Structures are given as structure tokens and as C-alpha cells.
Amino acid sequence: MASSVSDNAASRHRSHCRHCTLGTLVVVAALGAEGASASADPLRLRADAYAFGNGGNGGAGLLSLQGRDKFTPWLDAEAQIWLGAGDGSAGDVLIIAANARDLKGRASVRVGRQLVVSGALRPMHLDGVDAHVRAPAGIDVEAFAGFPVIAQSGPRQFDWLVGGRVSRRVWGGRLGLGAMESRDRGALDTREIGIDGSWPVTKRIDLTTAVVLDTIRFGLAETRASAMWSKRTLRLELFGVQRTAAHLLPATSLFSVLGDVPAVRTGGAARWRAAPRLDVTATAGVRIIDGEIAEDLIAGTRLRLNDSGSSAVGLELTREGGAGYAWTGARATGRYTFCPAWMASAEFELARPDDDRGRGKLWPWGLAAVTWRSESKWDAAMAVEASASPELRYRVDVLARLSRRWEAL
Amino acid sequence: MSLRVSRRTGALLALLLVGACAGVLGLRHNVQSGAFPHRAHVLKGIRCNECHTTIATDGDESPVVLPSDQSCLTCHQKPHDPRPCRDCHGSPDNSAAAVEARTHLKFSHNQHVSKLSGDCVRCHTGVHDDGAALRPQMATCLACHTHKAQFEPGKCEVCHKDLETERVLPASHLVHDQAWLRNHGNAAASSASMCATCHTQSSCAACHGRTTAALPGRLTFDNTMQNTIHQSGFAARHANEAHAAPGTCLACHDQRSCRTCHEKRGVSATFAGARNPHPPGWVGIGSGDNAHGREARRDPAACAACHSGAGEQLCVGCHKVGGVGGNPHPPGYRSQQPMSALPCRLCHLP
Numbered sequence: 001m002a003s004s005v006s007d008n009a010a011s012r013h014r015s016h017c018r019h020c021t022l023g024t025l026v027v028v029a030a031l032g033a034e035g036a037s038a039s040a041d042p043l044r045l046r047a048d049a050y051a052f053g054n055g056g057n058g059g060a061g062l063l064s065l066q067g068r069d070k071f072t073p074w075l076d077a078e079a080q081i082w083l084g085a086g087d088g089s090a091g092d093v094l095i096i097a098a099n100a101r102d103l104k105g106r107a108s109v110r111v112g113r114q115l116v117v118s119g120a121l122r123p124m125h126l127d128g129v130d131a132h133v134r135a136p137a138g139i140d141v142e143a144f145a146g147f148p149v150i151a152q153s154g155p156r157q158f159d160w161l162v163g164g165r166v167s168r169r170v171w172g173g174r175l176g177l178g179a180m181e182s183r184d185r186g187a188l189d190t191r192e193i194g195i196d197g198s199w200p201v202t203k204r205i206d207l208t209t210a211v212v213l214d215t216i217r218f219g220l221a222e223t224r225a226s227a228m229w230s231k232r233t234l235r236l237e238l239f240g241v242q243r244t245a246a247h248l249l250p251a252t253s254l255f256s257v258l259g260d261v262p263a264v265r266t267g268g269a270a271r272w273r274a275a276p277r278l279d280v281t282a283t284a285g286v287r288i289i290d291g292e293i294a295e296d297l298i299a300g301t302r303l304r305l306n307d308s309g310s311s312a313v314g315l316e317l318t319r320e321g322g323a324g325y326a327w328t329g330a331r332a333t334g335r336y337t338f339c340p341a342w343m344a345s346a347e348f349e350l351a352r353p354d355d356d357r358g359r360g361k362l363w364p365w366g367l368a369a370v371t372w373r374s375e376s377k378w379d380a381a382m383a384v385e386a387s388a389s390p391e392l393r394y395r396v397d398v399l400a401r402l403s404r405r406w407e408a409l
Numbered sequence: 410m411s412l413r414v415s416r417r418t419g420a421l422l423a424l425l426l427v428g429a430c431a432g433v434l435g436l437r438h439n440v441q442s443g444a445f446p447h448r449a450h451v452l453k454g455i456r457c458n459e460c461h462t463t464i465a466t467d468g469d470e471s472p473v474v475l476p477s478d479q480s481c482l483t484c485h486q487k488p489h490d491p492r493p494c495r496d497c498h499g500s501p502d503n504s505a506a507a508v509e510a511r512t513h514l515k516f517s518h519n520q521h522v523s524k525l526s527g528d529c530v531r532c533h534t535g536v537h538d539d540g541a542a543l544r545p546q547m548a549t550c551l552a553c554h555t556h557k558a559q560f561e562p563g564k565c566e567v568c569h570k571d572l573e574t575e576r577v578l579p580a581s582h583l584v585h586d587q588a589w590l591r592n593h594g595n596a597a598a599s600s601a602s603m604c605a606t607c608h609t610q611s612s613c614a615a616c617h618g619r620t621t622a623a624l625p626g627r628l629t630f631d632n633t634m635q636n637t638i639h640q641s642g643f644a645a646r647h648a649n650e651a652h653a654a655p656g657t658c659l660a661c662h663d664q665r666s667c668r669t670c671h672e673k674r675g676v677s678a679t680f681a682g683a684r685n686p687h688p689p690g691w692v693g694i695g696s697g698d699n700a701h702g703r704e705a706r707r708d709p710a711a712c713a714a715c716h717s718g719a720g721e722q723l724c725v726g727c728h729k730v731g732g733v734g735g736n737p738h739p740p741g742y743r744s745q746q747p748m749s750a751l752p753c754r755l756c757h758l759p
Contacts, residue, residue, distance in 0.1 A: 062628075064611055066609065078609055078610055078611060080610075080611040080614055080615075080618075082620060092620035093620065094611070094614040094615075094618040094620055095610045095611050095614045095618070097610060110610075114610055114614075115610055115613040115614045115617055115618060117597050117598075117601050117604075117613060117617075118601070119598050119599065120598050122660070123613065123617040123660070125614070125617065125618055125619040125620070148619075149618075149619045149620060150619065151619050151620050151663050167599070173599075174599050174600075176598070176599060187750055187751050188745075188746065188750065191745075194598075196595075196598040196599050197599065198595070198596075198598075198599040198600065208592070208595040208596065208598070208599065209595070210594065210595055210598045210599075215745065216744060216745045216746060217742075217743070217744045217745070217746075218743065218745070222656075224592075224594065224595050225595075226592050226595055237588065237592075239591065239592065241591070243654070243655065243656040243657065244656065245655040245656030245659070245708050245709050245710040245711075246706075246709045248656045248659045248710065249659070249664060249709060249710055249713055250664070251744075251746060252750075252751040252752060253664065253709075253713050253717055253721075253752060254713075254717075254721040254724055254725070254752040254755060255705065255709035255710070255712050255713040255716075255717070255721075256709065256752070257737060257738055257742065257744070257752060257753075258705055258706045258709045258737060258738075258739070259706055259738065259739030259742055260739070261706045261707055263654060263655045263656060263707075263708075265654070269588045271586060271588070274434075275434035275435055275436055276434065276435030276436065277433065277434050277435035278434050278435070279586075281586060281588070283588065287653060287654075289655060289707055290703070290706065290707045294653070296653075302634070303433070303434070304435070305433065307435065312634055314634060320649065320650070320653055322649075322652065322653050324652075325648070325649040325652040325653060326649075327646060327649050329646075331640075331641055333633045333634055334633065335632075335633055335634055343631070345631050345632070345633040345634075346633060347633035347641060349640075349641035349642045351642055351645060351646055353649065363642055363645035363646065364642070365641050365642030365645065367630065367633065367641075369630060369631035369633070370631075371631045381630070381631040383630050383631060385630070387642055387644070387645065388645070389642070389644055389645035390645060390648070391644075391645075391674070391676055399630050401628075401630070401631070
């Protein structure tokens with residue numbers, strides 16, 4: 001496999017080991033109690049457990065829990081817990097939160113470990129509280145506070161995060177203004193202001209924008225804007241994104257003092273339903289980073305082989321420019337449903353870097369999978385994944401998933 | 410001339426190809442064999458409620474009642490087969506769609522039939538075409554001003570009992586295609602409550618969570634048609650993609666993520682005998698390319714991925730006040746941080 005990988009002197013540092021993992025096992029088991037009809041559920045609990053094993057490295061797992069009942073419809077709870085992995089990574093909680101809300105949608109509060117997405121502000125993972133109030137005149141007020149979640153670490157002294165956002169309906173759309181500040185062991189880590197807006201300018205044109213301003217080292221951290229036009233089978237979009245990595249780093253990082261060198265990406269995208277079962281998509285753009293201009297091109301098509309789309313094939317071509325990092329790739333996908341119980345799927349990608357630098361001239365990747373779903377709520381899938389990468393001459397993994405849902409009142 | 414002929418031939422071939430593939434492309438409607446001939450009954454002047462006898466009084470919780478054999482026998486008095494009529498004269502897809510709609514949607518026929526004066530075809534347009542899907546499209550519901558007003562602010566629960574269990578994909582009104590990965594942040598910024606109608610916290614945390622990346626795409630490896638941020642052979646391409654989009658990785662990953670993963674996989678300069686990841690001429694004092702300064706300004710997050718924390722001392726060794734590395738700040742640099750705070754104190758205070 002991966003015979004195209006050069007074996008010249010420049011690549012002598014590249015790992016020549018032939019990595020072959022036959023025994024990688026993924027098992028997903030869904031455990032739960034669900035009623036036949038969602039509206040009739042007196043109590044619904046759902047648990048999904050995910051386990052992963054890789055040869056002698058032991059297993060890993062992910063557990064998801066959701067709970068709600070119809071007697072207290074104003075309250076629900078969810079949790080997602082990474083159970084750790086045999087390769088040494090410890091388990092940790094991603095989400096464990098309870099959400100209470102006014103049934104008329106006027107207010108809600110979420111308590112626990114959660115992901116706060118508030119307007120243009122960066123997504124914040126925190127242990128704390130997020131409260132939301134919908135006031136008259138289309139005004140929404142949100143406030144959040146807590147302790148920032150640090151990977152593989154418990155609570156630290158003097159870590160905190162606080163912020164909020166106010167938004168209201170303006171010209172048929174919505175305009176929001178948010179701010180947040182976080183501290184890392186008491187040191188000022190992040191302080192930013194976010195402005196977001198979205199407007200349906202006409203029946204067919206939508207505008208969205210988000211601007212994030214770093215107020216510690218005054219400058220734009222991120223700016224995103226998009227204008228979308230759609231009519232019947234055609235959708236066109238113009239977009240622009242600017243990110244300044246130095247402003248996205250914590251202010252306590254030495255690398256945050258290197259100044260404003262924004263990375264800009266702008267271009268257009270189109271999606272056309274050429275026939276009822278045939279979609280054609282294309283994206284063309286340019287990236288401008290520190291005076292360097294490079295191209296970004298993606299073209300793809302997808303053909304559904306039946307009305308439901310359960311069987312389909314797709315092809316995608318990509319060209320990403322950039323001095324020293326340009327690459328060209330092709331990706332083909334397919335899925336075929338033989339009957340409601342059996343499905344086969346396959347995916348293949350071939351990427352070719354312009355400058356291999358001893359990392360291999362071609363990076364192929366492929367996966368073939370078979371899925372079986374029984375009427376008795378069993379679900380199983382098995383796949384073979386093979387690839388060659390700058391790291392490994394070739395790698396083969398066998399993946400498997402097994403799930404079962406139990407329903408009971 | 411030959412070019413003209415070849416163009417004409419090409420156009421002809423293309424037309425033939427489209428014609429031959431009309432079925433596959435969905436241009437030709439596939440009439441279901443055995444579907445109930447609604448059209449013929451409508452043309453005969455038979456009103457819907459003559460067979461669907463309970464429809465005018467069916468409420469939100471009423472069971473799905475499909476016409477019985479007795480309904481057919483009122484006209485077709487000599488049955489040609491002992492089996493139930495619906496076994497042959499009915500589409501299982503339409504029956505299943507009716508049951509699915511009853512299970513997941515809040516809908517009362519009794520409210521709609523009276524408002525439309527019994528004109529069922531205004532919504533069930535498929536009866537004009539035998540075998541077509543009879544369940545109205547969502548766009549038909551939204552054609553009514555009441556439902557349109559509910560849809561626009563995202564009040565899905567008015568019609569949908571529980572979107573999560575219904576597992577309906579927003580194929581018609583909110584397309585989550587490849588471009589969605591790029592612009593979902595904009596949509597979530599101003600319409601987070603809309604996202605919450607289908608997605609839970611776990612959906613966001615699977616990528617944006619700081620503790621670990623659960624990689625939802627990895628769990629559903631057999632869904633090869635899905636669009637994910639780390640698609641297909643991303644592991645091979647990740648260095649190229651990170652270089653092309655400075656700062657993007659920070660949207661989900663901690664600044665130390667690269668080092669953590671590389672050390673686990675034994676691909677790191679911190680290992681004895683490992684190669685220096687930087688090219689020749691990376692650091693030069695008075696000579697050489699001294700490329701590290703330019704690259705660090707371009708993507709400081711990439712430097713921080715390995716050199717943050719204790720690794721910062723490597724930089725400060727040269728880039729200190731009076732040091733050979735000179736001033737790392739660009740002209741006009743200013744910060745609200747006091748000199749006693751990190752990282753200023755690494756250089757500016759003894």
C-alpha cells in the first residue's frame with residue numbers, strides 16, 4: 001500500500017514503520033427508555049455509550065445521557081462524559097447541565113458544565129450559569145458566569161469568566177451586542193466585544209455578520225460576513241472571513257504580542273439542484289495571509305439514487321493553494337441501501353501535496369463499511385479504513401459499531 | 410465544419426444521456442405500482458370523506474384510520490380477491506407516511522377540513538398523480554399565513570411534537586451542506602434558539618468542548634455522505650489546512666492541543682532523536698533566512714501549540730529587553746495589560 005511514497009533521503013526521518021491495527025474496535029450501545037410517542041412520554045431517559053478499543057491499548061468510552069418528563073416540562077437535563085482512553089488520556093465531563101425554562105419561552109436558565117454560544121463571542125465551555133430573558137419589543141437579554149473549563153484539569157483558583165449579550169429585532173432582522181471577560185489564575189486572559197447581526201434584506205437575500213473586537217490588545221480578532229441569495233433550485237453566497245490569530249490567543253500567551261497579521265478568506269459559493277436528484281456545488285475563493293495570496297477551490301456533485309436519498313454517490317474536487325502547503329485532492333463517496341436492513345457505503349480520498357518535503361507524494365485514504373439495522377432495534381456497522389500519511393507509510397484499521405435501543409415505559 | 414458536427418454530436422449525446430438517465434436524475438416520476446388510484450376516484454366525483462369517513466372529525470390524538478374494505482364494497486360489489494383491498498390497491502409508503510405524521514406532528518384534520526370546505530386536494534396535491542406521495546410538503550403548510558408566522562421565529566414545537574425523535578433533517582429550509590461548516594457560526598450567532606430546536610448542548614460540545622473532542626463524525630463512520638470538519642484523510646492533510654487558516658483550529662482546540670497529540674503519537678521534537686520540525690534557516694543571527702519571525706507573526710497559534718508555557722523561555726532567551734533577538738512587537742503595538750502581568754513581565758521586569 002502507499003507505493004507512491006518516496007523513499008529518498010529527504011524522507012528518511014519519516015516513520016517507515018508499517019502500522020497495521022487490526023483490532024481497533026468501536027462499540028456504540030444505546031440504552032434508554034423511550035415511549036412509543038414522544039408526546040406521550042411520561043418520562044424519557046436516554047443513554048448512549050460509546051466504547052473504543054485499539055489493540056493492547058485498552059478501551060475508551062463516551063457516555064451521553066438525556067432526561068425529561070411530561071410532568072415537569074419546564075425542566076430537562078443532559079450529560080456527555082468522556083470516559084477516558086487506554087492510551088493514557090483521562091476521562092472528563094463535556095456537558096452535565098440542567099435546563100429550566102418558562103413554558104411560554106420568556107426565560108430560561110441552564111446550570112452546570114455547558115457550552116455557551118452567545119452571538120459573535122467565541123464559544124465558551126464553562127462550569128456555571130447561563131440565563132436568558134426575552135423582554136417585550138423583541139429584546140433578548142443573556143447573562144452568563146462561571147469557571148472556564150480547562151482540559152484534564154479540575155477547578156483552579158482565580159479562574160472565572162463572565163459576560164452577556166443584548167439583542168433586539170431591527171429592520172426585520174436581529175442585531176446583538178455581547179461582551180465577555182475571562183481570567184486565568186487571576187490574570188486577564190480574554191476580554192472581547194462581539195457584534196452580530198442577521199437580516200433578510202429581501203425575500204431572497206439574507207445577510208449575516210459577526211465582528212469580534214479584542215479590547216486588551218485593541219484590534220479585530222475575527223470578522224465574518226455572508227450574503228446569500230436563493231431562488232428555486234439555485235443558491236449563491238458571497239462570504240468573507242478575517243481572523244487574527246494573535247488576538248484569538250489568550251492575552252497571557254507570549255505569542256499574543258506579535259501584532260496584527262490577519263488571515264483573510266473571501267469568495268463565493270453556489271449550490272444548484274440541477275435535477276431533482278442531482279446537486280452541484282462549487283466554492284471559489286482566495287486567502288490572503290501576510291501579503292501571500294492563494295486560491296481555494298472546491299467543486300462537488302451528489303446524485304441520489306432514489307427519492308429518499310438513502311442511496312447516493314458523490315464526487316468532490318479540491319484545490320487549496322499556498323506556498324509550501326498547497327494540495328489538490330479528490331474525494332468520492334457512495335452509499336447503497338440494499339433493503340431497509342442492509343446498507344453498504346464507501347469513501348475514497350486522494351490528496352497530492354505540491355511540495356511533499358519527504359512526506360509522501362500521495363496521501364490516499366479509503367473506507368468501506370457495511371451497516372445492518374434490524375427491526376428489533378439492533379444496529380451494527382463494520383468498516384475497514386486504510387490510509388497513507390506523512391506519518392505512516394500505511395495504516396489499516398478495522399472499525400465496528402454495535403448498538404441496541406430498549407424502549408419501555 | 411468538423412467542429413460544428415462534433416458540437417452537435419456532443420449536444421445530441423448529452424441529450425441522449427440526460428434522457429437515458431432521466432429516471433436516475435429524478436426527472437421522470439416513478440409511478441408506484443399498486444398505488445391506490447386516487448385520481449380515478451376524484452374524476453368520478455367521489456368525495457374524499459365518502460371513503461375516509463372519520464377524517465372530518467379526526468383530532469390531534471385520533472388514530473390513523475384508512476378506508477376499510479367495507480368502504481370499497483359500497484361501489485365495488487363483486488370483489489375479485491379474498492385478500493384485503495389495501496394489500497394490492499395501496500402504497501405502503503403512503504400508509505407509513507400517514508402513521509409517521511400522526512406520531513410526530515400536531516395536526517387536526519377536523520380544524521383544517523372545515524376551514525377548507527372539504528377541499529382536501531388543496532393540501533394533498535398528490536392525488537392528481539396516482540402513486541405520488543400524499544403527505545403534504547412542509548412548504549404547503551407554510552403557505553398559510555398562520556404557520557408562516559410560527560415558522561419564521563423558529564416555533565417548530567407548534568407543529569412538531571419532538572424534532573429530536575422525529576429525526577427530520579432540515580433538507581428543505583435549512584440546508585446543512587459543505588458550506589454549512591463555514592457559515593454555521595454566523596447562523597448560530599444570531600439564531601442560537603433556532604439551532605436548539607434540533608440540537609442539544611452535546612452537539613456543540615462535541616467539537617467546541619475544551620475537555621476532549623468527541624468527534625461526532627468518527628462515531629458515525631458508516632455515513633460516508635456526511636460533511637464534517639475533519640473529513641476523510643484529514644489526519645494526513647491537517648498541517649496543510651492549519652497553515653492555510655491561521656487561528657481556525659483555536660475555535661475548538663486548546664492552544665496546547667498539537668503538542669499533546671504529537672507527543673502521544675511520538676511525532677514531536679521533545680523526543681530524543683526526533684527531527685527538528687523547522688526547516689534550515691529557521692533561526693539566524695545576522696545571517697540566514699531567519700524565517701521564524703515571519704512565520705510566528707503569520708500564525709502565532711502554531712508556535713503556541715508547542716512552545717506555550719515553559720517553552721516560552723526559548724523565545725525570551727533572545728527577545729528580551731536588550732537581547733540579540735530585538736523587539737518582537739510590531740510598530741505601534743499597545744496593550745491594556747500592566748507590565749507586571751503575563752506575558753509582559755517575562756521580558757519587561759527582572
